[in-house]
Amino acid sequence: MSNERFAVSIIVTNQSGVLTRISSLFSQRDFNIDTFTSGETENPALARITITASGDNRKKDQLIKQISKLYDVKKVVLMTPENTILRELLIVKVKATGDRLREVLDASNVFRSKVVDMSPGSVCIELTGESSKLNAFLKYVEPYGILEYCRTGLIAVERGSACLYTEDDSKETA
Amino acid sequence: MQLTGCQIIMEVLIEQGVTTVFGYPGGQVLSLYDALYEYRNRINHVLSAHEQGACHAADGYSRASGEVGVCIATSGPGATNIITGLATAKADSIPMVAITGNVPLDLIGTDSFQEVDTIGLSIPVTKHSFLIKSIDKLADTLREAFRVAKSGRPGPVLVDVPKNIQIATAEYTPKPKVEKIPDEKPDTALLDEALMLIEQSERPLIYCGGGVINANCQQQLQALAEKCDAYVAFSMMALTAMDCDHPKYLGMSGMHGRIAATRAFGETDLIIAAGVRFTERATGNKTKFAKNAKIIHLDIDPAEHGKNIDANLKIKGCLTTALKYLTENTKQKDNEAWRNIMDEYKNHTKETKTVDGCMMPWEIIGAVNKKAAPETNVATDVGQHQMWVAQYYNFKKPRTHLTSGGLGTMGYGMGAAIGGAIATGNQTVLFTGDGSFGMNLNEMATAVSQNLPLIVVIFNNKVLGMIRQWQSLFFNNHFMATVLDRETDFVKLAEAFGANGYRATNITELNSALDKAFALKSPCIIDCYIPSEENVFPMVPPNGSLDNIILK
Numbered sequence: 001m002s003n004e005r006f007a008v009s010i011i012v013t014n015q016s017g018v019l020t021r022i023s024s025l026f027s028q029r030d031f032n033i034d035t036f037t038s039g040e041t042e043n044p045a046l047a048r049i050t051i052t053a054s055g056d057n058r059k060k061d062q063l064i065k066q067i068s069k070l071y072d073v074k075k076v077v078l079m080t081p082e083n084t085i086l087r088e089l090l091i092v093k094v095k096a097t098g099d100r101l102r103e104v105l106d107a108s109n110v111f112r113s114k115v116v117d118m119s120p121g122s123v124c125i126e127l128t129g130e131s132s133k134l135n136a137f138l139k140y141v142e143p144y145g146i147l148e149y150c151r152t153g154l155i156a157v158e159r160g161s162a163c164l165y166t167e168d169d170s171k172e173t174a
Numbered sequence: 175m176q177l178t179g180c181q182i183i184m185e186v187l188i189e190q191g192v193t194t195v196f197g198y199p200g201g202q203v204l205s206l207y208d209a210l211y212e213y214r215n216r217i218n219h220v221l222s223a224h225e226q227g228a229c230h231a232a233d234g235y236s237r238a239s240g241e242v243g244v245c246i247a248t249s250g251p252g253a254t255n256i257i258t259g260l261a262t263a264k265a266d267s268i269p270m271v272a273i274t275g276n277v278p279l280d281l282i283g284t285d286s287f288q289e290v291d292t293i294g295l296s297i298p299v300t301k302h303s304f305l306i307k308s309i310d311k312l313a314d315t316l317r318e319a320f321r322v323a324k325s326g327r328p329g330p331v332l333v334d335v336p337k338n339i340q341i342a343t344a345e346y347t348p349k350p351k352v353e354k355i356p357d358e359k360p361d362t363a364l365l366d367e368a369l370m371l372i373e374q375s376e377r378p379l380i381y382c383g384g385g386v387i388n389a390n391c392q393q394q395l396q397a398l399a400e401k402c403d404a405y406v407a408f409s410m411m412a413l414t415a416m417d418c419d420h421p422k423y424l425g426m427s428g429m430h431g432r433i434a435a436t437r438a439f440g441e442t443d444l445i446i447a448a449g450v451r452f453t454e455r456a457t458g459n460k461t462k463f464a465k466n467a468k469i470i471h472l473d474i475d476p477a478e479h480g481k482n483i484d485a486n487l488k489i490k491g492c493l494t495t496a497l498k499y500l501t502e503n504t505k506q507k508d509n510e511a512w513r514n515i516m517d518e519y520k521n522h523t524k525e526t527k528t529v530d531g532c533m534m535p536w537e538i539i540g541a542v543n544k545k546a547a548p549e550t551n552v553a554t555d556v557g558q559h560q561m562w563v564a565q566y567y568n569f570k571k572p573r574t575h576l577t578s579g580g581l582g583t584m585g586y587g588m589g590a591a592i593g594g595a596i597a598t599g600n601q602t603v604l605f606t607g608d609g610s611f612g613m614n615l616n617e618m619a620t621a622v623s624q625n626l627p628l629i630v631v632i633f634n635n636k637v638l639g640m641i642r643q644w645q646s647l648f649f650n651n652h653f654m655a656t657v658l659d660r661e662t663d664f665v666k667l668a669e670a671f672g673a674n675g676y677r678a679t680n681i682t683e684l685n686s687a688l689d690k691a692f693a694l695k696s697p698c699i700i701d702c703y704i705p706s707e708e709n710v711f712p713m714v715p716p717n718g719s720l721d722n723i724i725l726k
Binding site for chain 2: 017020021024028058061062065066068069070071
């Protein structure tokens with residue numbers, strides 16, 4: 001079985017300790033997590049977590065089922081790649097001056113990224129997109145000298161008007 | 175009615191029908207113990223020798239009675255001491271509620287005296303845990319803890335109550351006992367597919383797990399076995415799910431299972447698995463497991479589907495409903511050829527050899543069995559004696575077998591036996607080894623103070639037998655740290671605790687000791703000498719195929 005990468009969206013009650021319980025499962029069950037993001041939702045009582053992980057079908061199935069069993073978890077959905085908007089934010093600080101700086105700024109335009117800070121000798125660039133786009137940009141600027149970078153991990157939302165957590169869901173879990 | 179947090183805890187426990195709690199006092203539960211004093215006529219508190227014993231006792235209470243067992247421990251070391259007990263209950267899906275005291279909320283995180291991250295420690299060993307941060311949420315959260323413990327796949331729940339919440343006051347409104355959340359109905363379309371597999375099957379085998387005991391559907395299981403003329407193999411957790419004298423009863427299967435039960439997996443064409451999780455000890459090498467069979471996997475917990483074994487049909491939901499539906503909609507089957515195969519295997523006699531001058535484990539179990547009643551609780555610790563009991567004891571009634579199956583906790587037995595004896599009021603026998611007993615023998619003090627009808631039968635072989643067995647089979651007889659150079663006199667030990675002690679070196683002495691022990695109705699120890707070299711057989715080597723059983 002192949003080791004695919006997949007994204008899972010999770011709705012949880014927004015209270016302390018919930019992230020610990022979910023991340024504890026990773027070590028308990030030997031799940032390979034690539035990225036993990038969490039934030040508030042339109043409903044302040046709920047938080048939304050996006051996990052990307054890799055594994056075969058059995059691992060994927062177990063990850064979803066074991067997370068679903070946690071008391072604080074309201075809903076778990078495996079996101080289908082073709083129907084999901086996936087985004088990640090990157091901030092990268094590149095060492096560049098003179099001509100080399102111009103080349104980096106040109107590339108930054110091509111990737112439609114934003115320069116957020118400049119100093120003598122370095123430039124700080126912000127870029128959002130799918131992970132592959134961020135990877136491509138990092139690969140391009142690498143020869144110029146990356147001083148540091150930071151990525152948020154992916155967040156995922158389904159295309160169209162359908163929502164992950166509906167009124168029906170909240171009735172079911174009430 | 176305005177009550178303190180501790181009084182609210184007492185009231186909610188009474189709401190839930192709790193009559194007995196097991197525990198050990200300490201600094202951060204002093205207020206709780208003051209409430210236990212106030213409520214002493216309505217809640218019986220059993221003081222253990224160590225918090226681990228209290229936790230195992232609550233677990234044993236739950237296993238024997240089917241009710242949610244309750245234990246109490248203080249913060250810090252009190253909380254860390256119950257972790258093994260919680261993990262034991264979690265591994266075997268036992269409903270219980272542990273209440274821990276903690277330092278006041280404003281001291282949490284300051285490394286104050288006897289402070290530990292109880293919630294953090296509890297996460298992997300409980301079904302869920304609650305930290306109470308507001309007195310207004312105390313009553314409903316404690317009620318919710320009971321609901322979570324017994325709903326769906328049961329398990330232990332911890333409620334951590336900081337000191338300031340215990341002494342705060344709030345309005346208390348009584349509520350009825352919480353009911354478990356009704357089990358999900360199994361999918362009828364899938365059950366109909368299962369019926370087709372049963373219809374086609376000529377050699378059906380029911381594989382029964384602890385879920386059947388938890389769901390209390392032993393009758394439905396037996397009815398299905400009779401209707402489809404299927405044999406029934408058991409995980410260790412489910413040995414009491416059927417009368418062992420029933421013609422379809424094969425006993426425990428797996429690493430140390432009975433030959434007929436283990437062989438059946440290689441012969442069957444259809445496994446109907448009910449509330450069982452196919453651990454590696456039970457299946458052996460998974461790639462060689464039950465190659466000729468289709469598998470129907472019934473379980474309340476969908477995460478068990480595909481975790482260890484990929485079944486042809488995975489049916490989640492209420493076990494009772496599923497078994498009943500399958501029974502009602504199956505035509506009476508008559509699998510004569512299957513009976514011929516299995517009766518042949520069943521005729522493999524159990525080991526009965528005797529050696530002059532010492533007793534064999536099966537002789538001891540047989541002697542106890544003869545004097546015990548069907549409702550006698552049989553607790554065990556972990557190791558060789560546990561396997562011998564699983565192989566040789568004739569269980570007749572559900573919930574009479576208290577053993578740590580999943581976690582395999584040496585030292586479980588004393589606490590569990592105490593819990594079982596208190597829950598049922600019945601005579602209780604603990605089979606243990608000199609190794610396991612050494613772990614938590616301090617709880618003899620509890621058995622004596624409670625004057626429980628508890629007979630501790632020690633299989634004394636002067637070694638850590640199961641580990642020694644593996645050293646002899648797989649580690650070139652390097653008996654590292656398994657030979658007990660101890661001079662413990664268990665008869666004197668019993669007397670030191672205020673119990674009776676007997677020594678038995680042969681079956682005559684054992685029978686005479688048992689006569690006295692069963693008449694006592696109070697705690698006693700019978701120190702039984704067995705040979706150090708005796709190993710547990712049959713045995714399927716780790717990761718071996720169930721078809722390849724070592725017989726001796």
